[in-house]
Amino acid sequence: MSSRKVVAPNSRPFVIGTSGHIDHGKTTLVKALTGVDTDRWVEEKKRGITIDLGFAHYEDEQGNQVAFVDVPGHEKFIHNMLAGAAGMDAVLLVVAVDEGVMPQTREHLNICNLLKIQTGVVALTRIDLVENPEMMELCQEEVSELLVGTFLEGTSVIPVSTATGEGLDELREALLKLPKQIQNPETEKPFRLNVDRSFTVKGFGTVVTGTVLCGTLSQDEEIQQFPQHRSVRIRGLQAHGQGVKLVHAGQRAALNLAGITKEKIQRGDQLAKPESLLTSYMLNASLTLLEDVSAPLKNRTRVRLHLGSREVFGRIVLLEGESLSPGKTTLVQFRSESLLSGRYGDRFIVRSYSPMFTLGGGVVVDPSPSKSRRVLQELPERLRRLHAGDENVRSEEVIYLQSVRGVVESEFSVRSGLSTKQSGKVLQLLQSQKKILCVESITRRYLHIEHVERIGNFLGKVLGKHHKKFPDREGMTSSELGGKLSLIFSGKEVESLLKYLLKVGALLQNNQYFSLAEHQQQVSQSQEDSLAYCLKLIRSGGFQPLRRTHLLEELGLNEKDGVAMLKSAVHSKQLVRVADDLHYDPEQIETILESLRIYLDENQNITVIQFKELLNISRKHAIDLLEYFDSQRLTIREENHRIPAKIIATNA
Numbered sequence: 003m004s005s006r007k008v009v010a011p012n013s014r015p016f017v018i019g020t021s022g023h024i025d026h027g028k029t030t031l032v033k034a035l036t037g038v039d040t041d042r043w044v045e046e047k048k049r050g051i052t053i054d055l056g057f058a059h060y061e062d063e064q065g066n067q068v069a070f071v072d073v074p075g076h077e078k079f080i081h082n083m084l085a086g087a088a089g090m091d092a093v094l095l096v097v098a099v100d101e102g103v104m105p106q107t108r109e110h111l112n113i114c115n116l117l118k119i120q121t122g123v124v125a126l127t128r129i130d131l132v133e134n135p136e137m138m139e140l141c142q143e144e145v146s147e148l149l150v151g152t153f154l155e156g157t158s159v160i161p162v163s164t165a166t167g168e169g170l171d172e173l174r175e176a177l178l179k180l181p182k183q184i185q186n187p188e189t190e191k192p193f194r195l196n197v198d199r200s201f202t203v204k205g206f207g208t209v210v211t212g213t214v215l216c217g218t219l220s221q222d223e224e225i226q227q228f229p230q231h232r233s234v235r236i237r238g239l240q241a242h243g244q245g246v247k248l249v250h251a252g253q254r255a256a257l258n259l260a261g262i263t264k265e266k267i268q269r270g271d272q273l274a275k276p277e278s279l280l281t282s283y284m285l286n287a288s289l290t291l292l293e294d295v296s297a298p299l300k301n302r303t304r305v306r307l308h309l310g311s312r313e314v315f316g317r318i319v320l321l322e323g324e325s326l327s328p329g330k331t332t333l334v335q336f337r338s339e340s341l342l343s344g345r346y347g348d349r350f351i352v353r354s355y356s357p358m359f360t361l362g363g364g365v366v367v368d369p370s371p372s373k374s375r376r377v378l379q380e381l382p383e384r385l386r387r388l389h390a391g392d393e394n395v396r397s398e399e400v401i402y403l404q405s406v407r408g409v410v411e412s413e414f415s416v417r418s419g420l421s422t423k424q425s426g427k428v429l430q431l432l433q434s435q436k437k438i439l440c441v442e443s444i445t446r447r448y449l450h451i452e453h454v455e456r457i458g459n460f461l462g463k464v465l466g467k468h469h470k471k472f473p474d475r476e477g478m479t480s481s482e483l484g485g486k487l488s489l490i491f492s493g494k495e496v497e498s499l500l501k502y503l504l505k506v507g508a509l510l511q512n513n514q515y516f517s518l519a520e521h522q523q524q525v526s527q528s529q530e531d532s533l534a535y536c537l538k539l540i541r542s543g544g545f546q547p548l549r550r551t552h553l554l555e556e557l558g559l560n561e562k563d564g565v566a567m568l569k570s571a572v573h574s575k576q577l578v579r580v581a582d583d584l585h586y587d588p589e590q591i592e593t594i595l596e597s598l599r600i601y602l603d604e605n606q607n608i609t610v611i612q613f614k615e616l617l618n619i620s621r622k623h624a625i626d627l628l629e630y631f632d633s634q635r636l637t638i639r640e641e642n643h644r645i646p647a648k649i650i651a652t653n654a
Contacts, residue, residue: 015067015242015253016184017089017213018177019119021110022096027127027164029056031096032070034164035174036060057211057254059242062174066181067242069213069254070094073110084351085198085269085311087113089213091252092180093122095154099132099141099161103148109360112292115152116363117349121183123158123176124149130163187251190421192275193217193225195255196310200264206238208259210267212311217275218250219257227262228272228343229281235260270312272343277412279343282370285336286381288389289318289352291362293329299361300325306358307336308351309366315339315355321382331364333385335371344369346400346419365389369416374405376456393420397428401438402450406457406490411446441491441498457499458508461486462518465509469521474570477510477517532557533567537576541587545594546619550583581626594627595636599649607643 020028033039038058056072071090093114097107114122124145132138142159149155158176162169195212203209219225224235238258241249249255257273272279291299301320306313316338326332348366353359367389377384381403388399400417401409409417415425429448432438438448449457464486468478484496491499500516503509509516539556540547548556554564568585571577577585586594594617601608601616608616614624628644631637637644 014181014187015069016091016181017069017071017252017254018092018094018122018180019071019087019090019114020073020094020096021087021107021114023098023101023104023106023110026096026098026101026104026107028094028096029072030164031094031125031127031162032056032058032072034167034170035177036070038070059254061242062178064178064181066178067253068177069242071213071254084113084308084313085196087117087119088196088310088349089198089215089254090114090117090119091121091184093119093154094177095122095124097124097126097141097145098128099126099138100128102141103144108148108294111148111152111154112294112360113351113363116290116292116351118365119153120185121157121180122154123160123173123180124154125169125173126159126161128163129161129168130165187214188216188421189218189251190423191216191251191415192278193219194272194274194278195219195257196312197267197271197273198269198311200267200269202264203258206258208262208264208267209256210259210273211254211256212273214249214251214253214255216251218248219255221247225273226276227267228274228279229341230271231281232262232266233276234262234267234273270310272310272312274343278416279345280370280413280416281341281343283338283341284371285338285342285344285366286321286368286371286385287334287336287350287364287366288331288385289326289334289362289364290331291326291328292360295328295361298325298327304355305361306353306355307338307342308353309342309344309348312342314342318352321385333367333382333389334364342369345416368403372404372407374407377403377405393418393424393428394431397425398432398437398450401432401448402452406449406453408441408447408449408453410442411448414448439498439502441495443494447495454499454502455508457487458503458506461503462508465516465518465521469518472566472570472573475515475573476512477515477521479514480516483516532559533571533576536567536571537587540577540585541590545590545617546623547584547586547590550585553585580630584623584626595631595649598631598637599646602646602649607640607645609642609644613644 020032022028029039036058058070058072060068062068073087095111097103126141126145129138138161145159149157160169160173160176162173194215194217196215197210197212199211201209219236219239221236221239224233226232227234236257237260239246239249240256241253259267299318301324302317304315304317307316316336319335319337320326321333321335323332344366346366346369348369349363350366351363352361354361367385384399384403387395388403391399397418397420400414411425411429414429415422418425420428429438433440437451439451439454441447441449461483464483465478480496480500483500484493487496500509504511507519510519536553536557539553550564550568554561557564559567568577572579572585575588578588578591579585597616598608610621610624610628613628614621617624628637631649632639635647636649638647
């Protein structure tokens with residue numbers, strides 16, 4: 003009578019990675035458990051060692067889909083081991099009883115510990131080769147001592163033999179318990195996969211494989227390749243060796259990609275939803291140096307960084323002190339020689355440049371740091387709060403660290419490590435606490451209040467200089483102030499900032515002018531008299547007023563004082579500047595425009611000569627007026643003619 007497998011209602015996929023020294027039986031053990039030989043290469047068969055990553059699938063007795071990632075144990079292939087370790091949920095640490103704990107046993111365990119792999123099982127292999135019980139006990143004691151202080155402390159240590167089958171059932175039972183010890187997959191976050199293999203399948207094209215770290219992905223969706231930011235369309239999906247329409251977090255997946263060759267996407271690349279990762283040559287992180295490293299890590303040491311399945315070279319800049327002692331943790335900035343893509347909370351491993359050995363590892367705190375000098379002055383303390391604070395403290399620091407650039411909502415979750423749903427709640431709370439300000443309602447761009455106050459101080463200095471230079475003016479318009487911020491903020495964002503600064507009393511507004519509270523407009527009686535006479539002279543000139551030189555002569559003003567007076571009159575909209583040396587009263591301009599509108603209603607266009615005759619003015623005045631109307635988009639010049647533009651719309 004055949005037994006029927008009972009599938010637990012809460013069954014789920016998860017990934018187990020092997021680890022251990024070379025030739026301790028990792029590949030043979032995976033084959034005994036799954037029936038799959040993970041050595042794929044001819045050279046692996048010939049040499050009898052695993053060189054690159056191998057993969058196997060099976061379904062356990064509870065219906066959980068288990069994917070094995072078999073990693074190489076040789077010290078020369080640690081970089082391959084690290085590429086596979088990035089997506090592991092649990093580890094199967096393998097130690098051969100006849101050899102005991104070896105160098106790569108320790109190094110692999112250190113790596114898994116630094117990557118914060120959640121749980122695992124230890125298998126003592128080749129027990130059929132050991133006849134002396136004392137050797138078995140000695141090895142078990144050595145392994146137990148090795149596990150102290152690691153994530154595997156207190157875990158099951160199971161003696162097995164792939165030759166006789168002894169212990170395999172007990173090992174399977176231990177593996178059955180692992181899903182309960184693994185956190186639920188992050189399905190709420192956007193899809194993300196580290197590519198660990200890229201190859202071509204005849205008739206299908208390019209296929210990549212990797213572990214789905216978070217989110218879900220459907221067939222025919224378009225995602226992005228990072229760090230290249232290249233759009234890629236999904237032609238087909240496989241999970242657990244079967245074609246599927248959807249893959250999700252926790253699964254090993256194969257993705258058939260359209261429109262890209264295998265050479266253009268390689269191990270180390272990532273596939274993820276657009277805007278779900280940040281790309282930079284720098285990242286800020288918390289780094290722990292292993293206790294068994296022989297010497298302190300010096301500032302600006304060149305190292306190898308392993309982030310996901312990617313390996314890059316770069317330098318470690320210590321943010322505090324000139325060296326890091328073994329066993330200690332500090333905040334660092336990694337300056338890479340090639341682009342990196344990541345998000346808050348990514349784990350990484352650091353290895354020495356040459357000779358190669360594992361130095362330590364840690365967690366990404368800021369995947370794309372700001373270069374603000376103000377932020378750099380207090381960076382270590384801010385990063386500590388970002389790293390160790392609760393989600394509210396962390397979120398506030400995320401926004402503060404981006405200085406006056408701020409953070410848009412789509413980027414916020416990448417920098418904070420929160421889901422979109424969590425991000426919305428936290429941002430709403432921080433706004434209600436008046437710690438951040440939303441300056442743009444569509445992209446939802448947020449600035450920390452301290453940086454908004456900095457902007458207010460900057461605008462205060464701008465206004466102070468303006469008041470000192472032009473004491474006779476009321477202040478500056480929003481467009482004039484916005485011009486001082488135009489390299490950073492859009493017009494709508496400037497409006498939001500000015501509205502907030504008015505609300506808190508940092509600025510005052512009278513009609514269209516912004517000023518400081520202490521500013522008192524100062525206009526002497528002689529200045530008022532000169533301006534009144536100036537306006538009278540210009541109005542009396544009709545459509546052909548005096549040009550500046552003759553105007554100032556009539557007023558008895560030198561050029562410096564006269565130009566300042568004209569600029570002030572233009573600023574207060576008492577005059578319109580048509581050319582450098584030609585000004586009109588606004589009513590004169592409106593009367594001229596009305597005559598021009600009537601003419602263009604009856605005619606399709608107008609020439610300079612026709613315009614000159616229409617107003618009975620000089621050719622020079624006619625040219626200056628028409629060029630001014632062109633600049634205001636009231637008319638459009640076509641060869642020797644002007645045709646109507648906004649002038650008709652205004653009339654309507």
